[in-house]
Amino acid sequence: MLAATTALPHWEEPPADRPAAIRQVKAALRARIAASGRTVEEVFAVVEQRIKAEVDDITAARGRGETVWPVIDYADIAASTVPAGTAAKLRRRGCLVVRGHFDREQALGWDRGIVRYVEDNRFFENYRGPGDDFFGTVGSKPEIYPIYWSRAQMQARQSEEMARVQAFLNGQWKSESEGVRWFDPARDSLYPDRIRRRPPGASSAGLGTHLDPGNLDLWMTQAYQQAFRHLFDGSIEQYDPWDAAYRTAGGQYQGSTMCSAFRTFQGWTALSDMPHDQGVLHTVPIPGAMAYLMLRPLLADVPDDDMCGVAVNQVFPASRRWHPLLIEALSGIPDVRAGDSVWWHCDMIHSVAPVENQQGWGNVMYIPAAPWCPRNERYSASVRDAFRTGSSPGDFPPEHYERTWNGRFGEAELNATGRSGLGLR
Numbered sequence: 001m002l003a004a005t006t007a008l009p010h011w012e013e014p015p016a017d018r019p020a021a022i023r024q025v026k027a028a029l030r031a032r033i034a035a036s037g038r039t040v041e042e043v044f045a046v047v048e049q050r051i052k053a054e055v056d057d058i059t060a061a062r063g064r065g066e067t068v069w070p071v072i073d074y075a076d077i078a079a080s081t082v083p084a085g086t087a088a089k090l091r092r093r094g095c096l097v098v099r100g101h102f103d104r105e106q107a108l109g110w111d112r113g114i115v116r117y118v119e120d121n122r123f124f125e126n127y128r129g130p131g132d133d134f135f136g137t138v139g140s141k142p143e144i145y146p147i148y149w150s151r152a153q154m155q156a157r158q159s160e161e162m163a164r165v166q167a168f169l170n171g172q173w174k175s176e177s178e179g180v181r182w183f184d185p186a187r188d189s190l191y192p193d194r195i196r197r198r199p200p201g202a203s204s205a206g207l208g209t210h211l212d213p214g215n216l217d218l219w220m221t222q223a224y225q226q227a228f229r230h231l232f233d234g235s236i237e238q239y240d241p242w243d244a245a246y247r248t249a250g251g252q253y254q255g256s257t258m259c260s261a262f263r264t265f266q267g268w269t270a271l272s273d274m275p276h277d278q279g280v281l282h283t284v285p286i287p288g289a290m291a292y293l294m295l296r297p298l299l300a301d302v303p304d305d306d307m308c309g310v311a312v313n314q315v316f317p318a319s320r321r322w323h324p325l326l327i328e329a330l331s332g333i334p335d336v337r338a339g340d341s342v343w344w345h346c347d348m349i350h351s352v353a354p355v356e357n358q359q360g361w362g363n364v365m366y367i368p369a370a371p372w373c374p375r376n377e378r379y380s381a382s383v384r385d386a387f388r389t390g391s392s393p394g395d396f397p398p399e400h401y402e403r404t405w406n407g408r409f410g411e412a413e414l415n416a417t418g419r420s421g422l423g424l425r
């Protein structure tokens, strides 16, 4: 099976002639599926039927006024008393709100600490505008702070509460399969990301439905072709969105919106209370929808040189045009309070709803679960350097605001989790 998979044409760097490469890889993938004895249409029908059942379940739950997102109390995670039914729902929906992950006063204190940190260092006076194209579309005011090394962020990243939740979430994945241990579920790599502070009265168009694990590289690199092997070799019934096999080896094509790390879950921690109708995060809460997204471009109605609009150096769009069934299931988070955290499977479609005249603040620290693995260990070298110099990490625009700032979190403040996460132990 492996030999046949590796026989697919692959491009470890973005192909120079993308339309030609898309035509070539699509033909090869179609041929592989056909060799299994089923047509692409037959395989896609299996996927569509499964996804349809999930979409129906989600829309019915919404119709009954139920919260689609699973909610788990931090206390249950800490005491290993998460009810079996709730854990099953987490795996089914692929997303989670952790209630009371941090004490509310702690989270509000971190938010105030961030404000002090940026004001003391005259961030707003020196702000040079959005440094990338994607979040730059949100608006011209700095709602996304390209700030990585505040005490608040590092204290949260290296906290016991964060480590416990990350280990719990990593434990939903199969970290060992195919005779390989793909990642260490008990050790996180402290992937540094930014802060969002959206002020009261803000109006925002939000962010459209998209996903973040990659773009054309998902079909074109050898590691992802192996990670998605069951989608392409006639064994679709064995596809498991929680199997980490091959995902922690390869990387993404370089780009301004990329993530070098393997994240089991993307996530953020709330630093303000946020009602569910104030421009909050939505997901299509179906981890297995990745099978739909990966196979859809192989159907006959998509032009031969098109992957349903997926390009390089842009996020992977999910659209009503190509994925109307999936978009039906788009479901928002419930009300959250400062100190709650929000998580979603790294392959899942998500969006941020628009808001007019927002009530209250909308403040979050982006902290995912990025367990220690070869891929994350490779990236950690540049993270260590960015940490020590106050630089923007390699995945982000080279804005480097904090290099000269006072009050940055220092190396002497690292605890054992922090040292281990940065590869310093």
Ligand SMILES: [Fe+2]
Binding pocket: 210, 211, 212, 350
């Ligand atoms: Fe995203």
